[in-house]
Amino acid sequence: MPHITVEYTDNLKKDGDFTGLLKKINETLISEGFPIGGIRSRAIELKDYCVADGKGKDDSFVHVTLKIGAGRTEVVKKAACDHLFDVLENHLEKQFANRYLALSLELAEFTYPTYKKNNIHQRYR
Numbered sequence: 001m002p003h004i005t006v007e008y009t010d011n012l013k014k015d016g017d018f019t020g021l022l023k024k025i026n027e028t029l030i031s032e033g034f035p036i037g038g039i040r041s042r043a044i045e046l047k048d049y050c051v052a053d054g055k056g057k058d059d060s061f062v063h064v065t066l067k068i069g070a071g072r073t074e075v076v077k078k079a080a081c082d083h084l085f086d087v088l089e090n091h092l093e094k095q096f097a098n099r100y101l102a103l104s105l106e107l108a109e110f111t112y113p114t115y116k117k118n119n120i121h122q123r124y125r
Helices: 010-016 018-031 074-091 093-098 120-124
Strands: 003-009 040-046 060-069 101-110
Touching (some): 010 093, 018 074
Parallel strands (some): 060 101
8 A cells, every 4th residue: 555546537638747747646645655566546537517507618637545554643644645645736737727627536544464475576675
């Protein structure tokens, strides 16, 4: 862990560079002390969506979900989310200035045991 999902409206695909955003997100999480081998990020392009009243054909949004294992302090969680949101804002600064765009980020903390098997950690030991 962590697992990151970036959902974005298809009208942002052309100039959103979501592969670049994912790399920045991973670098940010590494800098915040999350285990490198556990980071998974993905971007999902949304083709079916409705923003506000549905009348703004160019309205768009990006929603980031950060899922982490339980046990980190509130200070650590807030720092990571603040840093990630800064990355999101900076990455989409041009789009935000030129269109209607909503940005959001949520943190989900696993409270129950998760089932996982991962040998990627071995590479970073």
